[in-house]
Amino acid sequence: MTRVLLATRNSGKVAELQRILAPYGMSLEGASYEPGPETGASFADNALAKAREGVAETGLPSVADDSGLTVDALNGMPGILSARWAGRHGDDLANLQLVLGQLSDVPDSRRGAAFVCAAAYALPDGRSEVVLGELRGRLIREPRGSNGFGYDPIFVPLGYDVTSAELSPEEKDAISHRGQAFRALAPLLAAALPA
């Protein structure tokens, strides 16, 4: 199996992407270095920067994503700041509770949102690629479900009555923004890797 670095230390993401990329014969490993700050102005900028940082740190072909929740009533934010929305990086519960607080007076008719993912690869020879995936839905008022991570417990995908955190991992992969983006990226990466 081809070794590929997944340029993140988020174990939830590593587990999700291992499931998605396993059929392509890639062996994903998480990052052991401390990634630099994300200073890009878009999901795509950040995903590419993280993949290139992975190559620079390890010399391995690297994949990365930048994902987040874009909330209509917040003009598309938290967006690229999803992981640090409450002010500190990675406090999922605080981030989710903050969005609920910010939206507490926002009526059901204006609670649309989308999960967006930019998935990128970068290779040691300098080639790179980035693709986008999106899952539309709406935000409820109280968290439900214990699968997933991040904002999953307050997000109900379009056409569903359950939250992303109430879906099984396999059900979530089939529709998720990250699943869509990495299923689009995987064949591009597989074709670009040395045989």
Next chain:
Amino acid sequence: MTRVLLATRNSGKVAELQRILAPYGMSLEGASYEPGPETGASFADNALAKAREGVAETGLPSVADDSGLTVDALNGMPGILSARWAGRHGDDLANLQLVLGQLSDVPDSRRGAAFVCAAAYALPDGRSEVVLGELRGRLIREPRGSNGFGYDPIFVPLGYDVTSAELSPEEKDAISHRGQAFRALAPLLAAALPA
């Protein structure tokens, strides 16, 4: 002096608007009722709704504003959610610290922002008017100054080296979003009031 209701319980706003509207011979009084939630989709919607609520509660000609900070790197948010950005209404320090935390990785070149104010009046006979004022500037990384309120300590107006909270009340009124909006509204209201 004509009695006019200022449909807010924010004492900082009452003081600011009393200074601005005093030359027009209006006697402003703050609201004693508990205003309803702000559920409009824009500053102008909210300002008009608050002024109309003031008329309904008191029978007096009423003025109101909806103001906020629009941050470029937050796609124009906190915007209409400025007063409850940290999740609870009116915690100025928490709101300001949250914006600083959200922007901690955002470079100086992308820290533009504006204070925006919609000022509205509503009269017992059903007439109403709304006007906008804006003050452009940028956000610094640590609060400075003790005048003003809200996000003033982290906002440096365009062309200045000091924050809005380091300006005297008179200097701030001369350039502020709220000053601009209410100086535009005042003559319209004075002309519309019964002699």
